[in-house]
Amino acid sequence: MTQPKTIVEKIWDQHVVHLEKGKPDLLYIDLHLIHEVTSPQAFEGLRMNDRSVRRPERTYATMDHNVPTRERHIIKDAVSKKQMETLKQNCDEFGIPLADIDHPDQGIVHVIGPELGLTQPGKTIVCGDSHTSTHGAFGALAFGIGTSEVEHVLATQTLWQAPPKTLNVKVNGELGTGVTAKDLILAVIGKYGVRFGTGYVIEYTGDAIRSLTMEQRMTVCNMSIEAGARAGLISPDETTVEYLRGKRHVPEGQAFDEARDEWLALASDEGAVYDHTLEIDASEIEPQVTWGTNPGMCLPVSASVPDPAEATTDNKRAEIEHALNYMDLQPNQPISDIAIEHVFIGSCTNSRISDLQKAAEIVRGKTVHSSVTAIVVPGSQSVKQQAEAEGLDVVFKQAGFEWRDAGCSMCLAMNDDVIPPGERCASTSNRNFEGRQGTDARTHLVSPEMAAAAAITGHFTDVRQFTNALQH
């Protein structure tokens, strides 16, 4: 019998173009996704060296980071506008398909790849964006790259990569009611910190992962980079196959059946060896809220803000003090007492149709708290359309949410959607870094359900009590 292999080893072996001792491997890239922010200098580099794009048909571009989410055509910032125009010119010049701002397929790059069926098991996928790990949900090896590497892939359709170490994050048991995929990944990062994945590709395994839907798996893989891992993936199974059936770029008929067999064969073999394994019990996870300035600074909603005096080392104490100071929080303050002024439901972590459906269930028939401004930004124009077909826009608007067009929006506040200095936001995005949502803005990461509940009550509220209270 051949040696059992992990999915990472299988994908790697299938993509090596050139091997040489003392060098990284030259790896073939199946799909290269592009957006307006990290590509202009790469195209400029091609032009300067008189190079072309090797495989434009394996490249797909969209505009997401900068785009306005209301009044699409009024781009106030001249530099943003220039960046978007530059992408269009570059795509025209090099023959790359582009879902621009007027295109029905436009959306956040990590939402539309899967939606269009471009993302498939076994593919190597790169994008000049660290959340490319999202596509790993399908059993693809997907990771973020810098602009020099974007240029390299455009020119050669390959990348130099050292084979990664593999980390098995095994999530046993079952998530409780009201506890989401977002809580799961936040709890993992809260437990093991923001560095445990550095140098590894994470494979998520275990019963709790198997029972997640594809959209939930994307939420989990999305945040792999917040643990330091360039990529995170999940072996394909019937859930993966069923999600892909009928998607635009997925083969049909007999070709689909063949693809299905290949996809399922990619799953890590029984007995495959990982460089490291971590385990966590899903049933212990509660709804999470971040209190600090990195995603590892995260606790259950029932907990209280940490006290720097109880830190075990000087470094940790300084880190907590710095974070509390930035976040304007007091040691031992109950998390459920923290009042918020803004709610953002969106981003490549949580802006898919099921995220919006879940949040809508919470807000249906309620009113956004008078001191809260709340917005919903669907991940793609097609998510938006589907939500509208289901009447979710009406549910949100009646409750007092703003209903926007697709884009990254307040996840990184590069467009006009910015949190003012000193104000506080419950956000379904993935980064609570200083200044991420606006200079001196304070971000708390939560699930869509928790964000929706906070919008109604004006402070963090355990969504499980909230739903119980509703039933009584």
Add this chain to the structure above:
Amino acid sequence: MEPIRKHEGLVYPLNRSNVDTDQIIPKQFLKRIERQGFGQFLFYNWRFHHDGSQKEDFSLNQPKYDGTSILVAGENFGCGSSREHAPWALEDYGFKVILAPSFADIFFNNCIKNGILAVTLPEEEISQLIQKAENETYHLTADLKNQVIYDNEGFKTSFEVNDYQKEMLINGWDDISVTLTHENKIKQYESKKVGV
């Protein structure tokens, strides 16, 4: 890309861990379509007030660090976004060498591609270097060829670097031209696996 073999420079200590690329260069400066000119925005929110005036208490603004080219920082330096604008800003500001106990993967790669020597050193050595650079005008030499870092007061340590990355840095190579020497292999792969 400028080759880097040996570099001697003034050390700037940044005693923080998990410095993310949003801090190194905030997103409002990512909209430019050029590669140059990002140094002025380096650590922007730490260096400047809302009105654009300098924050005197942020150490990089102190005259004693003028002309610094070696950055020593805490663990997990460069975490977060993949933006290559972060190394562009560091390089444009004048940094040639970065020393830390650990780096985020994508950031580390981006440094190599831009001719910045990023070196991992043990935590104790980093704390020692940070302390020295906080207290005095402190210079270090990074010798990539011999893989050592030293000062002229007797401190000397060796470091690991992957052979391939060392070769790229020392020669200032652009790796696209190296890859294109394997054009035949790429073609072969494509005709076999993906169809032309």
